[in-house]
Amino acid sequence: MAEKRIAVLASGRGTNLQSVIDGIKNGNINNAVLQLVVSDNERAYALERAMANGIEALWINPRTFKGSEDYNDAILEALRKRRIDLVVLAGYMKILSAAFVRAYRDAIINIHPSLIPSFCGSGYYGERVHREVLEYGVKVTGATVHFVDEGTDTGPIILQQAVEVLPEDTVDSLAKRVLRIEHILLPRAVDLYCRGCLRKEERRVIIEAN
Numbered sequence: 319m320a321e322k323r324i325a326v327l328a329s330g331r332g333t334n335l336q337s338v339i340d341g342i343k344n345g346n347i348n349n350a351v352l353q354l355v356v357s358d359n360e361r362a363y364a365l366e367r368a369m370a371n372g373i374e375a376l377w378i379n380p381r382t383f384k385g386s387e388d389y390n391d392a393i394l395e396a397l398r399k400r401r402i403d404l405v406v407l408a409g410y411m412k413i414l415s416a417a418f419v420r421a422y423r424d425a426i427i428n429i430h431p432s433l434i435p436s437f438c439g440s441g442y443y444g445e446r447v448h449r450e451v452l453e454y455g456v457k458v459t460g461a462t463v464h465f466v467d468e469g470t471d472t473g474p475i476i477l478q479q480a481v482e483v484l485p486e487d488t489v490d491s492l493a494k495r496v497l498r499i500e501h502i503l504l505p506r507a508v509d510l511y512c513r514g515c516l517r518k519e520e521r522r523v524i525i526e527a528n
């Protein structure tokens with residue numbers, strides 16, 4: 319099977335991007351090459367991480383486009399030019415257009431810091447997720463990697479792992495423990511995808527040994 323060409327879209331610090339860079343370096347992610355990192359945010363530390371690792375880093379400024387459709391089209395064009403097979407959303411804060419999702423159907427992966435379908439959907443990002451987990455009083459939370467469809471956090475689930483909520487947890491301590499799990503799950507999901515181990519049956523993602 320040909321090596322999968324990956325693009326990561328990230329808006330912020332990029333620790334999940336780093337987990338993919340490291341995964342490819344240390345052989346936990348196979349059959350993959352990280353070709354491009356795109357950000358909507360000029361100051362995203364994710365762009366620095368890309369450059370530090372010899373990966374093309376592209377800031378595409380949303381302000382220079384008429385609207386979200388045009389902006390998404392510009393990213394799509396950049397991905398097509400580089401023959402990207404897999405798009406990884408790693409803390410990417412913009413909504414993908416329907417055309418984008420259609421163009422990369424079942425080839426866009428997102429990481430979310432809760433056990434979907436809890437504490438997810440529109441507006442659930444950053445600290446809010448963990449704050450609401452604590453306020454609700456659930457005993458377990460976790461991380462989810464899923465395919466992206468037209469909804470927000472509604473696509474088929476690839477991997478999930480639970481994280482226990484401790485009585486002494488703060489938003490910060492919980493976010494840190496969940497993040498550690500994200501850094502395990504995301505490279506694992508990327509590896510499974512790139513080795514052709516993921517098959518979809520309706521909403522269910524079947525993991526096959528390859």
Ligand code: GRF
Nearest residue numbers: 331332333334409429430431
């Ligand atoms: C992570 O918590 C991820 O689950 C969410 O956004 C955050 C990004 O963190 N989608 P980082 O930029 O990868 O460090």
